[in-house]
Amino acid sequence: MSTTNLPEGALTGITVLSFAQLAQGPAAVQMLADLGATVIKIERPGAGAWERSWAGGDAYLNGESLFFLGFNRNQRSMTVDLKSPAGKEIIRKLAASADVVVENYRPGVMDRLGLGYDDLRAINPGIVYCSGSGFGPDGPYKDRAGQDLILQAESGLAWATGRRDDPPTPVGAPIVDIHAASLLAFAIVSALLGRERTGVGMRVESSLLEAAMHLQMEPFTYHLNGPFLRERCAEGTPTRFHGPPYGVYRTKDGYLALSMNPLPKMADLLDLPALAAFDDAAAMADPASVKRVIASRMPDKTTEEWMTLLAAADVWCGRVNSYDDVEAHPQVVAMGLIDEVEHPTAGTVRVLRSPVRMDGEAGVPPTSPPMLGQHTDEILRELGYDAAEISAMRESGAV
Numbered sequence: 001m002s003t004t005n006l007p008e009g010a011l012t013g014i015t016v017l018s019f020a021q022l023a024q025g026p027a028a029v030q031m032l033a034d035l036g037a038t039v040i041k042i043e044r045p046g047a048g049a050w051e052r053s054w055a056g057g058d059a060y061l062n063g064e065s066l067f068f069l070g071f072n073r074n075q076r077s078m079t080v081d082l083k084s085p086a087g088k089e090i091i092r093k094l095a096a097s098a099d100v101v102v103e104n105y106r107p108g109v110m111d112r113l114g115l116g117y118d119d120l121r122a123i124n125p126g127i128v129y130c131s132g133s134g135f136g137p138d139g140p141y142k143d144r145a146g147q148d149l150i151l152q153a154e155s156g157l158a159w160a161t162g163r164r165d166d167p168p169t170p171v172g173a174p175i176v177d178i179h180a181a182s183l184l185a186f187a188i189v190s191a192l193l194g195r196e197r198t199g200v201g202m203r204v205e206s207s208l209l210e211a212a213m214h215l216q217m218e219p220f221t222y223h224l225n226g227p228f229l230r231e232r233c234a235e236g237t238p239t240r241f242h243g244p245p246y247g248v249y250r251t252k253d254g255y256l257a258l259s260m261n262p263l264p265k266m267a268d269l270l271d272l273p274a275l276a277a278f279d280d281a282a283a284m285a286d287p288a289s290v291k292r293v294i295a296s297r298m299p300d301k302t303t304e305e306w307m308t309l310l311a312a313a314d315v316w317c318g319r320v321n322s323y324d325d326v327e328a329h330p331q332v333v334a335m336g337l338i339d340e341v342e343h344p345t346a347g348t349v350r351v352l353r354s355p356v357r358m359d360g361e362a363g364v365p366p367t368s369p370p371m372l373g374q375h376t377d378e379i380l381r382e383l384g385y386d387a388a389e390i391s392a393m394r395e396s397g398a399v
Contacts, residue, residue, distance in 0.1 A: 009036020027181030
């Protein structure tokens with residue numbers, strides 16, 4: 001397939017057919033696109049991908065969903081009716097020369113369309129077929145809807161987070177979705193590497209449930225191997241296995257996070273003799289009391305004053321920043337973590353750049369997320385269809 005208008009990247013020459021939707025699939029595909037893969041996003045004629053018509057917080061720029069704009073850069077859009085014979089034939093032709101297929105419909109949807117792994121590997125034995133799902137391809141929950149909050153709940157992540165007397169506390173970002181996307185991208189690249197040795201593709205799979213469990217690898221291992229987890233702390237220790245002073249504390253003008261630090265050292269720096277009375281065993285047995293002692297001292301100084309004092313002593317600590325603070329964070333600015341793309345309708349869209357650097361570069365320079373069906377005719381011409389055939393398919397609604 002053509003890589004027209006895409007600069008060179010580590011995955012240049014790899015073609016991906018994307019049937020991705022929501023967050024898990026599109027975030028995975030965008031990682032591949034950021035590294036130079038040619039991604040053809042297959043969308044429904046007229047309606048487009050689901051994420052074009054939804055945005056958290058009703059966030060739109062000139063009618064364009066920021067949810068879509070944030071997950072679909074460096075891609076080409078093609079509209080195809082997957083239920084029509086002509087549409088299925090287009091997908092088979094694309095699959096014959098593609099390297100990767102990515103889909104995260106509910107299990108069985110692509111098989112019922114005649115576009116499942118067995119169908120496409122019969123056409124292209126080298127295809128890497130990636131399937132993401134909410135709860136996996138089998139088992140009693142396989143047909144249930146999977147979404148980040150649901151999996152934070154089902155996996156125990158929300159139960160493990162928050163103060164003792166608070167309800168279970170989900171994380172304030174879709175970490176399960178994005179971690180699941182990273183696992184899919186990792187599996188795809190691994191399968192492509194394996195294909196280099198064998199010449200044969202494979203099916204790779206992961207789910208939101210597996211991603212949510214993987215995020216909790218440390219505490220769940222403690223749980224599986226003995227009673228090492230404590231109840232949630234009344235004073236708000238973020239986990240059920242770290243000892244004090246681990247946690248977040250109110251300062252004179254904000255909040256400060258303290259990580260794992262020796263209590264004798266903290267007692268000296270904070271001028272808290274009472275803290276020195278706690279040895280490790282006593283602190284682990286009564287973390288709430290330790291935290292109250294520390295919390296009583298922290299409002300005496302501003303966050304910046306504490307940071308200056310503690311960081312100079314190599315205490316593991318950090319400011320609790322708002323999103324406005326993060327945007328202006330000197331390290332965020334220095335690393336260029338925020339980028340811009342120009343969209344024909346939305347205008348200038350500020351986005352997070354690729355989190356991966358190759359030879360010092362953060363993937364290929366970002367290009368605008370595509371308009372719906374923007375590349376349909378171009379891709380059909382690349383497949384060998386002439387103008388009359390393309391016109392007929394448009395009239396029939398196949399594309």
